[in-house]
Amino acid sequence: MALSPSDATGPRSTDTRYYDGRSAAAHAATLRWSDAFLAIDGAAGELALWPRARLIVGEPDPQGRVVLSCKGEPGRVSTEAAALPGQMTAPRMQRRQYLGWMAVGAVALVLALVLVERLPAVGAALVPRSVENQLGEMVEVVVVGKHNVCRGGEGQRALEQLEARLAHAAGIAQPVRLVVIDSKVVNAVTLPGARMVVMRGLIEQVGSADQLAGVMAHETGHIARRDPLVALFRGAGIGVISATVGINLGFADVSSLAGRLVSLSYSRDMERLADANGVAYLQASGLRSDGLAGFFARTDKRGGNAGAAVEFLSDHPRTIDREKQNQGSPLGESALTAQQWAAVRTMCGKQ
Structure with missing residues (x-):
């Protein structure tokens, strides 16, 4: 059975040789493909007609040639791989x-x-600093909420001076805004735009001014790396980018964005880096740098009752590990004088 021109895709002009399986002779050949058959033509006419469903295609050799055979037929064809239809692989x-x-x-x-x-x-x-500052202002409103802001003049000045030293050591260009609020939660949080909120519960929980300075130095580490914004992008997704830029344009729902940021936490790697950097900032400021480890040890010793209220540690690496990794040094001056520490302790009218 021969293929008519209308049945075939046309001959492929390549270096193709046909072996009939009865002798070693090679016959120059051309291949004509149809949907159902492969026709192998020689100089004198059709040499073989193989159903495509029974074709076997070998692996190409280094020269890019392949061998074709047909189940039930003795012959074989040696041709260039480029001569095969795309699906004949x-x-x-x-x-x-x-x-x-x-x-x-x-x-x-x-x-x-x-x-x-x-x-x-x-x-x-x-994110431009101006946009970050606007976002931070909105987030601060959400964090403070209905809590009273503690405005003890001497205590506030003492904390601001301490934070200024830490921020300078961290290379933070803009002044850090520090607010103390009357909340029993044992925590301190950083917000976009170089803002820090310290809660009364933390001041009451720490055992000394140096322990409070250790926590503040840790939070300063978050500010230096803009971790509040990084956490926002990680937790809220890429869609937050347009919303954040929208602050400048005046159409983003910034309050919703602020509420979302408050509920986010930092990754463990971010926390560990803030610990290490915090100790370094204290040392660079000439202050005792063992306060953070002391705070961790104090919290562990107090056990379950204290631990349940320590939100600062709730999403952080284990305190015992952090204490070992951030021992710091007792060398250096105290973070606050006795008078300053007493003023800080009474900022919210409680002692």
Whole structure:
């Protein structure tokens, strides 16, 4: 049965040789493909007609040639791989291509994961300081809420002076706004725009001014790296970028954004880095740097009752580990004088 011109895709002009299986002679041939058959033509006419469903395609050799055979037929064809229709690929070639695409996909996935991991920090770095300051102002309103702001003059000045030393050591250009609120929660939080909120519960929980300074130095580490913004981008997703930029344009729901930030926590790596940097800031300021470890030890000794209220530690690495990793040094001056510490302790009218 011969193929008519209308049945075939046309001859492929390549270096193709046909072996009939009865002798070692090679016959110059051309291949004509149809949907159902492969016709092998020689100089004197059709040499063979093979059903495509029974074709076997071998692996290409280093010169890019492949061998075709047909189940139940003695002959074989040697031709260039380029002469085959696109779908006529050796199974192992298909597998290699599949594995190749899998490898490409795996690399793309790894790159995507790296990008997702780093994108929050990149996004935070792109936010203008003016926008960050506006966001911080809104978040502060949410954090303070109905709590009274403690305005003890001498205590406030003492904390501001201490924080100014820490911020200078951290290389923070703008002044850090520090607010003490009358809340029993044992915590201190950093907000966008170089803002720190210290709660009465923390002041009452720490055993000394140096322990409070250790916590403040830790929070200063978050401010220096703009961690509040990074946490916002990580927790709220990329969609927050447009909302954040929208602050400048006047159409973003900043209050909703602020509430979302308040509920976020830092990653353990961010916390560990803030611990280490905090100790370094204290040392660079000429202050005792063992206060943070002392605070962790004090909290551990107080056990369950104290621990339940210590929100500062709720999402952080274990205190015993942090104490070991951030011992600091007792060398250096105390963070506050006895008079200043007494003023801080009574800022909220309680002692």
